[in-house]
Amino acid sequence: MVEWHVHDSLTVEAIPVLTAEDFRMAVANAVDQGARLVAFFAAPTVGGATRLYAILAWDGRSCLQALATDPGFGYPSLTPICPQAHWFEREIFEVHGITPHNHPWLKPIRFHDRQDGGERPAPCVTEYFTVHGSEVHEVAVGPVHAGIIEPGHFRFQCLGETVLHLEISLGYQHRGIEAQLPGGPDRRTIHFMETAAGDTTMGHTWAHCAALEAIAGVRPSPRAQAIRAIALELERLANHTGDLGALALDMGFLPTSSFCGRLRGDFLNMTALVCGNRFGRGLVRPGGVVWDIEPERAQELLRRVRTTVRDVRGAVRLFLESSMARNRLENTGALAVEHAVRLGLVGPAARACGVVRDDRWSYPQPDVPLPAGTPATGEGGDLLARAMVRAQEIETSAALVERLLQELPHGPLLLPMPKLPPQRMAVSLIEAWRGEVCHVVATDGEGRFAWYKVVDPSFHNWFGLTMVLRGTEISDFPLCNKSFNLSYCGHDL
Amino acid sequence: MTASTLSLACWAIILGDLILLGAGRMRHLLLLTAAQGLLLGLVTVGVSPGIEGYIVAGAVATLKGGIFPWLLWRTMRQVGTSEIVEPFMGLGTSILVGLGGLGLALWIDARLLLPIAAPPLLMPAALTTVLAGLVLIVLRHKALTQVIGYLTMENGIFLLGTPLAGHDAMWIELLILLDLLVAVFVMGIAIHHIRRTFDSIDVDRFCSLRD
Amino acid sequence: MVWWVLGSLTAGAVVSAMAGRSRLGAILGPAVLVAACAVGLGLTLSNAPEGWTIPLPVGAGALRLDALTRWFLLPLFAGGAVVGCYGVGYLHHAVGHRHLGGHWGMVLLLFLGMSLVFLADDGFVFLLGWEMMSISPFFLVAWEDTEASVREAAWEYLVAAHLGGAALVVGFALAAVPGGWSFAAMRTALPGSPLATAALLLWMLGCGAKAGLLPAHVWLPEAHPAAPSHISALMSGLMVNTGIYGLLRGLELAGLPGAGAGAALLLIGLATALYGALQAMVQTNAKRILAFSTVENMGLIVLGIGTGLLGLAHGQEVTAWLGFLAALMHLFHHSLFKSLLFLGVGVVLETTGTVHLNELGGLAQRLPWTSRCMAVGVATGAGIPPFCGLIGEVLLFAALATGVGFPDATARALMAGGFVGLALVSGLILAGGVRLFGILMGGAPRSAKAQTAKEPSWSMRGPAAILAASCWLAAIAAPLVLGLALPAAGVLLGTAPDLTPVVRMVAQIAQVALVVTAVLVVLFLARRALPGHADARSFRTWDCGFAAPTPRMQYTAFGFAHPLWRAIGRITGSQVMVRLGHGYFPAHGEVVVSTADPIRGVWSRLFEAVRLGCDALKWFQHGRIQLYVCTLAAVLLGLLLWQLGW
């Protein structure tokens, strides 16, 4: 088993290829001992065969491990002994047709055309897990939603108000990004990355650049890294504020929802002040950043961050201390910590359950200071905990941004990127606002992308949402969904 | 102090009891307890006017409307217990039981022959308060809620005693003494309960409850 | 005329039974029924002389036609004619291969029995009628005797009817002790006699079992649904009335006892109504829902009687009149809409073969007539204007509301409690009615059976339409109907106080009903003038953009009741068992909902105990004739000694 650090690269051949059975046991053992399966995918070998790669992350030791196996047409499924692999295995099955034997729920995770070339089925028509009984009814929500959100289909098995089971069918946002990346990097690549998940531009772009920089052995200047960190935290601030506002809106708590709606815009405008784009597009490029923060702009940003965070604090306090809002939040949509660990949840959703898991601390980027304190965690994993974690993260992010703005290091903005070396591979992990973004890149014999794997935090967390809903109220679903606030396009890619 | 103000205060006490039974959060319970203490003072003034009445009322209002709730509030904060009141049955059931209690109180009031004429709504208010306290003690999980239940019940007993107090000044002092006795007693029992409920928590912190 | 009615019913019963499977048997019975009912209606509404005697082997039996009897005969004969017509259509497929003659013979016997019960002026005739009425439904319920559940329901009915009948026999025997068997004698001798209370208790037991009062209601939701639908309509719409009649007559004979009986009836009525309404909310078989609705409505009627008695006991005449008038009016309205609903469900059963709500749906499209009639029935039951159900319920509310001003505190509390309870019941009825109609008729068919439903022949649609129209007419003509009810209540209460406010109130409610109708007509016409009336496009609607809805995506019968069941419905004893596999990826999931009536369980345990007790007595069944004779002699000796008064 090969082990390396997140900023390093390695050769693809360094990854040991085990037999399917050994591979399965090795991954399961590592996960049992505290590793996380951050990526599990199939990729072509030089010979043209398909090989399975598992990337394991050891948060405590800040190191990564990788394993591989050659499955042929099928292999024994990991899911029964390692539920984290569940979604990955279904994806592998869907994209490559490699069957994980004994997988309990083997079906595509994305809605797609029929493989046998038959007539295209109607959206969301597939086999869902059915709870039998004459009194059970199904509720089919989506793919079109009444709000301005992305498409996705939710199939509830209900008895009256109680949800017995929820199954989620996605794929309406599938753009084939991963399939278009091999052969790169080219001029489109960075734009694919900036729009992989529209609200996580900074997370994905940084992860992409970090992976390329690791392969090329380029180390961006501290100033560029600081500007990246500022933009990432601003993205976090904007989205967390927006999420809290949306949570308030969904329970009809108007004061906070209207305040947070405006304040989210203020944070986005701060990003725009840095790079001219409210979502931070065009700011980060391999080798550094494109736009600088001059001292006067830093002062302006500092002023804005301080006032906005003060307002956010007020609005959120109003929300979290209102007993009516707390009544709605407490004990709703709870997820036990052992489920969060076993399912490999990431981001605020995992931290709200009490899992200490934040890549900013575990896998810090070079020259980026650690945020103050420890990762924010909650208890019980209910709506309140997820809201509280966000409120705390707003504080830590604001403090970090202030600190960085006050003492911006010096250095060139953008270093030139050399041509990528051949046959190298790198993994980057960035704690975006929604959770861990993981990019796995490998180059071919000419230094172009041989394959490229993107794992959005939503990919880990969608199944957590279905677990939260089992046995709860169907009327709680919108709030639970909002409290996870997962990405559809980030999942579908 | 007119009779109508007194009856309004009694109305408020009865309503307070019902809201107490329907309250889902500790801080509401404490606020209600405090309000009830203040109302108790008001009623005391109404029933036994004169300087003694004012003194007793002041003592009652400070003790029951201020000190006790504040102590409990502090304890709650220190223990860091969750804000949610944990009822055995739904809060709706508790309200229904409270309504039944009010009915019972009115029924008893119609049949009770008191030695002295009490203001019209006083007895029902007192009995309802006692019953509400009982419900809080019986139908709630948390030790702190039970303490509030004891307090409420004791408020009711105090109310029962007020018309007697108007007659004879001696009664007042006796009542206050009894009151304090009951309060300390109640706290003692309650702390015992708390100790059992929160085994892991530092028991010393409960010293703040002692009077 | 009375002889024509009774004679034709008797003769028809005999001839029809002999006609057997022939075509004559299928026609003769209903024809006689309709004819007899028509004559009976004439008798009821005419100024016929009031008393007759019939020669019986044991002496002369007396018949009497007073206003109370007229009031009960009215729905009996009106409903009988309608149900007779319907039955012809309902049973048409059985002509030739089932013993239809026997079936109709039993129906005629049932009508004869009910007529005798209402007309009786002495205990013998009453009991004679009661027995006829009790036995014949056994054969009627057991029509589908190939099904075990039907046979069981029929037996259960028989046991309940006989236990109730036995209570009545003993009750009349006790009541006859002071003065004799004739009602006139009881009226003078019974009030104040120590036996009156005992007799009344037994009457309440016997009649309560017939009317389906808690806790003796358990047979009713089994037997009524098991019968063919026109018989269900007969039993639930008309036969239960005999229980109320017996109760009222018994109260009259015992001299309208005071506060205790009033309070007891009020509480029993309220409990029955609440329990019935809640059960009707959670059951999933349409006929059982209707049967529990009958239980609930009988509860309301008894609530009215109890209120009236309480009013009387406390010297509040207006309350007393309001209570009894409410009971009588509601009884009439209930006969109309419950028969209507059973006829409607009968159509559903006939055309789809099932009455389970979760197998139905989409019938409003397929059965436009029947669904409209059912809608009227549901709205009437829920007291929605412009239908007649409103009148009885408002009278009941009025009786209870006036009671809140009583001088006596306990009575005030009872009345106020009754008022609030009644309000809850009325809310529940609306919810239950919406559920019944909405799940049954609305949406898409939930099974293939419902897919092909078709309207039946006019002989089945017509009677339902007539009843639906009567539900509206009875509201518009409510002052007239009240005019008939007043003398009926007068039989119980004597001379009336000034009831002009009550009469005016009913007239005003009738006006409200009329105006609601008018407003609806105007709106209907206005709608035609607006766009989108005739040119509405039929297309898949919003549904969250989901393109392939299935019938499984509709609310189920229990699912619809789920929020209410969670809040207050758990006392119905229905339970939800969820079996979902463990772990993140369950392999199988299933939900079973049981809606068994817990009170039935109590009874069956009781009967089990009795059976064990009887087993213990088996030593006595040794077959030695000497001992039997000895026992008989001992009993006779004992009776002799008792009669001689020691």
Place this chain on the structure above:
Amino acid sequence: MLVLSWILALVLAPLLFGIINRIKALMAGRRGRPLLQTYFDLAKLVRKGVVVSPTTSWVFRLGPMLAVAGPLVALALLPYAGRPGLWSFPMDFVVLAYVLALPRLGTMLAALDTGSSFEGMGASREAAFGALAEPGFLAALLAAAPQSGLRLEEIAAAQDLFHSGGALVCLALLLLLLVENARMPVDDPNTHLELTMIHEVMVLDHSGPELAAITFGAALKLWVFAALLAALALPLERMAPLPAFGAHLVGTFGVAAVVGMVESLTARLPLPRVPAFILSGTACGLVVLLMEVGGGR
């Protein structure tokens, strides 16, 4: 006067939604939509065509008519400005409750007729909460009724906000107004989340003039409740006719303003807690009734 009040109700009822929304907007620091937006919506809807789902039948088309007919007739029962309504008879408050059940029946049946799980969800909730709210409404009015009279007119005359039980009765009616008219904290009229709705989700499939009818019916129903509450809260019968008329109008809008304030400051209740909320409204009325029965008043 009576006719005038009736016409005013028809004309001004949609304004109530405008007032509520304007208050909510002000409290949230927004400008909000125009005060007359509901009128614009109605005018637009009336001119639009209709799309119906193929599963629906006559029931679906009847529902909106019932939704308007009920409140229209209920208006005639309302006492206005201290004077009796078109009808005034003993127990007219019970008839009022039954007439107001007409729109509930209509919308629920139409909802179930669509065969959609969303509409069924709304109907199921409405059925439960409507049934539970019924005793509260009637108990509050009975408690408010003086011993001598059981008409709405006398009930309104006997109560005012500053009278012993009057405030409590008004509170009970306010809480039940929130329940019956699908307002916060029971239902959120502004949400887009079908799974949490009650009233709005039942009328998802209606379009064109039928949706207009339902919206107008809802506005009228709110008017009936608000006007009734104002009649109970204000001592109108002691005023001269014209001032009473004005006061009643202002009072009705005042109720809408209060509803707007409540909506601005509350969060939705979890649905399983709604029955307890209804019970607390009911309890307010029951306390007064108990006092009356117990002779404590």
